[in-house]
Amino acid sequence: MTNSFAVAVAVARKDLRAEWRTRELVPALAQFVILALVIANFGFQIDSRNAPSIAPGILWLALVFAGLVAFGRAFAAEREQASLEALLMTPASPVAIFAGKAMAATLLLIGCEAVLLPALTLFFGTPLSVEVIAAVLLATIGMAALGCLFAAMVARVRARELLLPLLTLPLWIPFIVAGGQAVQVAMGASGSYDQAMALLVDFDILFVVLTSLAARFVLDD
C-alpha cells in the first residue's frame, strides 16, 4: 500500500533535489525579483514618506510574477521529461502527488522570497519585520495551491504559458488584497493587521481544501 504522506514527501524531495542539482529555477527567480526592484526603484519616486504605500505593491507584483514561473515549472518540467505519465501510472494518490508538487513549489518560492524581502528593505528602506514575513508566507501557501492546480491543468495543452496567468491571476486577487493590506499595515500604514491575516488564513484553508479535492480530477484524466 502506498502511504500518501510518504508519497507527498518523496515527490517534494525529488523536485527539490532536482532543483538543487540543476539550479534552474531559484537563481533565475532571484535575479528576476532583484531586477524588478531595480526597475521599480528607477520608475517610482520613492522616499521615506511614500515607501510604505508603494513598496508593498512592488513586493506583490514581483511575487506574483515569480510565483507564476515557479508554479508553472512544477508540472511543465514533468511534461517535458515525459515523466508525468510514469508518475500517474503508479497507484499513488493523485492528491498526494499534487501535494508534493505544491510543497516543493512553495519552498522554492520561499527561497525566492528570502532574496526579495531583504532586497526590498535594502532598496526602499521599508522594515523587514516578522509581521511582513508572516503575511507573505501565509499568502504563499494559498497561492501555491491554486498555482499548482492550474499548472497541472494546463500542463497538457500547448498554450500553457498563456493560459496559466489567465486562469491563476483572477483567483490570486484575494491573496494580493489581504496580503497587500497586511504588509502595508506592517510597514506603517493604518488599518487592521489581524483582520487581514485572519482573511489570509481563511483563504488558505478554503483554497487548500478546494484544490486538494479538484487535484484528483485534474491529475487522473
Added chain:
Amino acid sequence: MSILVANGLTHWFGSEVALESVDLAIDAGEHMAVLGENGAGKTTLLRILATAARPTSGGLEIMGLDALRERRRLRRRIGYVAHAPGLYPALSAAENLEFFCTLQGVSRTRAAETLALVGLVSEASRPAGLLSRGMQQRLAIGRAILHDPKLLVLDEPDASLGSDAADLLAAVMSDRTVVMATHDHALANRLCQRTLTLRHGRSVGTATRLHVVR
C-alpha cells in the same frame, strides 16, 4: 483462462480514428506481440491496455476488473514501459528507482535488485540524464517491474537496446503476461507466442509463432 479481454476497443483523436473495434483476449502467462507500421495504432492500443488512456468506446477487463473503472487498483498489477523513458535526468539511476519504490509502496531494496536485473549496477550513481539512450531504456524497463506486476505492457522496449536486448527482455518477461509492441518480427517470434497485427487502427489478424501476418 484470459487475464485480459478487450471488446471493440475504439479510439478517436478528433476526427481521426486511431483504433477501430479491436478485440483481444490474452491468457495468463501468454506473451503477445503487437505489430504494425508507424501510425497503425500500436501505441494507442498499448496505452489503453496499460490504463494510461481511456478508449472512446469499447470494453476492457483485466484480471477480472473493469479496467475503465478500477484503474488505480489495476495499476498495482500492471507495469508499463512507454515510448519515452520518462526519467528524471537530475536524479541518479538508483534515485529514480527508489523514488518509484515509494510511489509503488514497495521496499526501497527492490531498487538495488532491479538495477542488478537490468544490468545497471555500475551506473547506479550516475545521473539518468547522462546515461546512454539504451541504458535509459533499461532503467525504464526496471521501473516498470519494480512492483513485480503480473501484466507487463511494453511499447517498443527493444528501442535503443543493444545486442542483448532479447535476453534482457526474456528475463523481465518470464512468469508474466506481456503485451509488447515492436517493429522487430524476429524478436517478436523469439519472445512471444502470438502476434496481433494492426493496420490503420484495425486488427488484420492474429498469428501464432512463425506465422506472422505481413
